[in-house]
Amino acid sequence: MSHPLLMKLKQAMPLSSDEEAAIRLALGHWKVIPSRQHIACEGDRPKKTTVLLDGLMYRYVTMADGRRQILSFIVPGDFCDLSAVVEGWMDHAISTLGACTVAVIEHDSLDRLINSSHAIRTALWRDTLREAAIHRVWVSNLGRRSAYERLAHLFCEIAVRLDAVGMKRTCGYDFMATQTDIGDAVGLSAVHVNRMLQQLRCQNLITYNGNTFAIPDWERLAEIAGFSAEYLRIEPCDDVPVSIPPSAQLV
Amino acid sequence: MSHPLLMKLKQAMPLSSDEEAAIRLALGHWKVIPSRQHIACEGDRPKKTTVLLDGLMYRYVTMADGRRQILSFIVPGDFCDLSAVVEGWMDHAISTLGACTVAVIEHDSLDRLINSSHAIRTALWRDTLREAAIHRVWVSNLGRRSAYERLAHLFCEIAVRLDAVGMKRTCGYDFMATQTDIGDAVGLSAVHVNRMLQQLRCQNLITYNGNTFAIPDWERLAEIAGFSAEYLRIEPCDDVPVSIPPSAQLV
DNA sequence: CGGAGATTTGAAGCCGCTCAATACAGGTGG
């Protein structure tokens, strides 16, 4: 597997081959986590950090009365809990959507890595800035877009982020979220998500069966979503054009 | 003026007196910016970075059709554009609410500071993590709370953040936002903000005249908002209890 | 085949929006 974390970090910051090797080494140990598993809870003080290699997770919080809000999705190449490395604790929970492959690193070992290399340090700092940028876009999505637009935007984001780490499948993108999950991500009820998805489907803007989605008409979907990918900090690379992501080729 | 940036950084990370002095030195040069002034636009590539010392600003984005979303407020002690130091560009715009005092630092000089001290580096990284945490709370606020709750939460956040840097005035907190501004922050129309404010006022939960707000009954407001201050990473300090901010003393 | 969870559909209702008019406050010029 070409390493999704390295793919991403190298887009944020050039790394020497030594640095790359050090990261590969630290990430040597990996394991598989089943679907729908909690991997962290609010308030946890983890001693290890987790990098997602394959699959999908989400960050979320639950309010006193049970309302849930999904804060963001974690795609391959993302740290699940980098914040806990720097701050020591988690302020939100994390679960897997489907089965996931992860690499696990001791905090100590990551600390050494961080202190040993300016480039790695900067790459990771940039990664947390990128995460903040994603949050900001979600704020504007939730605050100022209609249900229809919000859903369009969510699918655009996931598609581009999965593309950026080479996670496009031939049939589209793996995305094992229920409509309830999607609702909790975009601040809507599951019922309304259902209706809006139908609308997107009949406009032939997305296909989605609960496991996999595809974007038959990227241009139009992005237009509706008001989506522009710069906030994802994805440099145009080899086979992945940014302005017109390859999802367009899925038709 | 006891320095709000240092107050904040020292809560994030202990600093030696040398480090403190170095920061003070870098921040030597300051100036005043009038009310309602743009200080950065989306896409800017600033060469200097700005630290707010007094006053209030907000980050925002504008969509193609003119809809605006305020992404967060900037209070004294916050960097306006730390992200641009690390990434080189701004992905959102910034404006002042009232007149502001700021310190300005050349990127080069800040870079030197960052590279010279592990503690400063960590403090700043933690600062960007804190910002991400604030964004996450806004996501859950916008996604899963009613208009009434959202407003309550906004006032709680501002109050605690201003308290943390010693910006409480005798009469409450300076907050020169119009109801339109507030609406753009919490994803509501100005009209509805007006109605909800009236409701908060008659419940005696806040007082607000467009310039200054106060929180007569902190306990109850926080309860309604579902507010808990941990996400703001504010250590209990001398005269500022966290669980029950001094706003309660304002009555 | 049965059961659990997810999707889909319908109906009714409320929250928050839009539009529009009015009241109010601060600042300016005569």
Add this chain to the structure above:
DNA sequence: CCACCTGTATTGAGCGGCTTCAAATCTCCG
């Protein structure tokens, strides 16, 4: 000092987007 002007706050009425509740269908899996 008042008349005016501009921007903000306030109020009312009507509407529509989204929610809630509930039932029906579908799908997957044991």
